[in-house]
Amino acid sequence: MKTALAALIVGYGLDLLLGDPSFLYHPIRVIGNLIALLEKWLRKVFPKTPKGELAGGVFLVILVCLAGYGVPALLLFAAFKIHPVIGFLLEVLWCWQIPATKCLKDESMKVYQKLKENDLPGARYAVSMIVGRDTKNLSETGVTKAAVETIAENTSDGVIAPLLFLALGGPALGFLYKSINTMDSMVGYKNDKYLYFGRCAAKLDDVVNYIPARISAWLMILASACERMNWKNAEKIYKRDRYCHASPNSAQTEAVMAGALEVQLAGDAVYFGKVVKKPTIGDDIRPVEAEDIKRANHLMYLTSFLGLAFFAGIRALFLFL
Numbered sequence: 001m002k003t004a005l006a007a008l009i010v011g012y013g014l015d016l017l018l019g020d021p022s023f024l025y026h027p028i029r030v031i032g033n034l035i036a037l038l039e040k041w042l043r044k045v046f047p048k049t050p051k052g053e054l055a056g057g058v059f060l061v062i063l064v065c066l067a068g069y070g071v072p073a074l075l076l077f078a079a080f081k082i083h084p085v086i087g088f089l090l091e092v093l094w095c096w097q098i099p100a101t102k103c104l105k106d107e108s109m110k111v112y113q114k115l116k117e118n119d120l121p122g123a124r125y126a127v128s129m130i131v132g133r134d135t136k137n138l139s140e141t142g143v144t145k146a147a148v149e150t151i152a153e154n155t156s157d158g159v160i161a162p163l164l165f166l167a168l169g170g171p172a173l174g175f176l177y178k179s180i181n182t183m184d185s186m187v188g189y190k191n192d193k194y195l196y197f198g199r200c201a202a203k204l205d206d207v208v209n210y211i212p213a214r215i216s217a218w219l220m221i222l223a224s225a226c227e228r229m230n231w232k233n234a235e236k237i238y239k240r241d242r243y244c245h246a247s248p249n250s251a252q253t254e255a256v257m258a259g260a261l262e263v264q265l266a267g268d269a270v271y272f273g274k275v276v277k278k279p280t281i282g283d284d285i286r287p288v289e290a291e292d293i294k295r296a297n298h299l300m301y302l303t304s305f306l307g308l309a310f311f312a313g314i315r316a317l318f319l320f321l
Helices: 004-018 027-045 050-082 084-097 101-116 120-128 140-187 199-226 231-241 250-261 291-320
Strands: 269-271 274-276
Touching: 004 084, 004 101, 004 140, 004 291, 027 050, 027 084, 027 140, 050 084, 050 140, 050 199, 084 140, 101 120, 101 140, 101 291, 120 140, 140 199, 140 250, 140 291, 199 231, 199 250, 199 291, 231 250, 250 291
Parallel strands: none
Antiparallel strands: 269 274
């Protein structure tokens, strides 16, 4: 645990520099494959009734959480037993792979590039890679809003929350968080297939993201002040619109982003061919434009840096007490 702070800082730096290189097999793929295999098996074991699917979903959460925490903890323990340098390098590797700062920026900037090239079909396809909604009929404004919203939401889910859990408990706790987050993204839907089976995973994701989402929001408000954006409006919209979402957490950073950029986000969206009514977030002070994707990424990067400094500072304080 003495090496955890150094590993976190080095891993964060590697994430900013290199992102998610294609030559490295990402552990989240293993977690995703495990979830898919367990879902298939559990659906065979438990009856196809609401209670049966609820029970199957609970077992899915238990098994994935045990594997998500236990396997990296054991591998890290074994690596340090072999040699401290090997243990530290493995710790750095995982602290690099768990956050998704550069990856989020790179994928959203693909949307920006297509918009600047006036390639709306290409922009729709690019944004479909990072959002869960249907994108084939989105306007240029709709594509831009979708990209900005996913940057805002994933500033918490993909950057600040992983950094927080890495700071608290190293890669094992970081992977536990990512396991829960991946389960939610795979089975946490309120449709016929997952209404009962995915309920436990969705509720657990809400619980583990409750505090990180709020920390992320306040860090983003501070970042907006540092970026000389409208931080007062960011704070105002945050306090007013932070619960304008079905999830208790998703609108936290979206509200700050909307306020800082002085635009209106959210509203109705199409999922699996069905229109889902959603309230808007923020005030329509000015129209959304493609440059807002770049501005959102600047805000996300600075928020991540402030988050690392805050969490590393707390970790260092405990080390020296």
